[in-house]
Amino acid sequence: MNSLFKKAYEKIKDSKNIVLISHINPDGDALGSSLSLYPILKNMGKKVTIFNVTQSLPQYLDFLPNFNKVTNKLPKNYDLMISFDCGSFDRLGIEEKPPFLINFDHHISNTNYGDINIIDPKAASTSQVVYNFCKVNNISIDKDSATCMYTALVTDTGSFQYESVNEKVFLMAADLVSIGVKPDFVAKMLFQRDRLSRLRLLAKAYDTIEMCCDGEAAFVEVSKEMMEITGAIKEDTDTIVNSVRNIASVEVACMLREDDEGIKISLRSKNFADVSKIAQKYGGGGHIRAAGATIKGEYDFDKVKNMIKDDINEVLKEKE
Template identity: 35%
Template sequence: MSRSVKEGLARARELILSHRRFVILEHEKPDGDCVGSSLALALALEKWGKQALIVSDDPHPVIYDFLPGQEHFTRTGYLGLADFHADVAIFLDCGEPERCGRALPFAQKAKYWVNIDHHVSNTKFGDAVLVDPSAAATGEILWYLFGELGVNIDARIAVCLYVAVLTDTGSFRYENTTPRALRMAADLIEKGARPQEISELVYEAKPLSSVMLLGEALQTLEIHAGGKIACVSVTREMMKKVAATSEDTEGIITYPRSIQGVMVAVQFREADEGVHVSFRTRRAVDASRIAETFGGGGHPRAAGALIKGKTLPEVKTLVLEEVRRVLEQNPDLVVKA
């Protein structure tokens, strides 16, 4: 554990123990790590006799409805700023405050900010900065924070933290599956998390619209750079056709990434606010650096960006040119037309 992480743990511990009311902020379109971490933290704060409210700009994906602690969750628009005043705002899995969207004003009323994250692109904001890019998930950071605080992790908290690390490691398949992540998973199973039940609920309970959208997206599959780039597109028309939501796009990008020889997989999704671009890469390519070129960020193997003011075809041309340029600069990769 690095010195900065130890300092962040100490400062976060101090602020948590010395205050009573907390607001937990999630990033827009929260994923499994974000949702599991937020619910686990809210449940832990409740055990300490403290008040905790999770505020998000977007709903939780329905596949996580089985997780305990949902009573602590609310969305912007359902609660006024005057309805809850927090002493401390805790940002979870957020590389920068603006990623909270319209939930950010709830943090601006708090006296202290705690930043808990594992993204390498984190801007290190806040009064307590607990950022560890070596962690497999933000939930992993909470796991050892709870250890520092002497929290008794019960079955409810264990389930939430297990979902956090399970989803961010791709079911323990990605390269961020470290010995520490597996020790964490083992500890959570001992405390009541049930892997088979959780895997079925997370991965084998997809709505029909999700499967139908996958079929539509795969018809747009394109291969570039001699087989090293694969991309798919999701248009508004597709989503309307199968009555899909943005939640149904989760996991589509894993299919182009799984093609033999592909180094970079890209997914383009049309939305009212712009074109969402997701990147998944293999070891030789840093996805976060590509995303940062377009104002986004993320992890070395999974990142994303929102590009505004351009059409999907324009974004596609722009992004594929940049990905090709990155591949051409890597001497270990041979890129063909």
């Protein structure tokens, strides 16, 4: 890993015009880790574009330093692209292969689509991979970068609750706080700026919770109609599946959401089930405890539930 970090740094030093890119519909880790490198590369005198193909970026992340510099226009001439938190090339949402690509990620399912692939599935967030990259290369991290890295860490660990959280995660967080990150500020920005439309949507969605597999699994639905009635937006659906996973007896939670392409399934598990297996079966991906896929074609909620129920039963057998 250290030699890859050094190789990547040499490539960055040799480049002039750099594009930082993260996956479509970015989360806190995708945007946070890409934004964290921006001040560092600017300091090195590079021309930097922060690109994301998504039309409307998640508002809850608008406090991240340099958030307003994210653009969905790719520059014509650039010599290096660096991708963050993106498991496969198609999730970047660009057509042409970049001249050179460095791929920073922590998804075990990463397809190694870059010229340099720095994938650490043990990392709690991609921002931890970027942090390690900085440490190995003695790159100093300023407060803006630290705030982005910290936010990415908080969001990707469910506020330091997941199994990925270990001593290294807290040491990184402590180091970032010593640089000037204010954890209460980040927490207020992330969790205390809720929208009424989101709460209204939660009420409707929770009403659809259906238990199955002897209480070890649960489904929850989000229809287009619910979204319209409540005025909710897509990011309002983000935490629903986690809340369903939080039911005491539940090992696997599955949210089904209607969108233009079909029915999107989001899966979570608590202790042992590998839900990435289910997501992969339907062309998606993710982590052992959090994964997703889109089921295209003529499906309704009940059809998808019946299909997924068998898959859930399979992964529930993994116990012991």
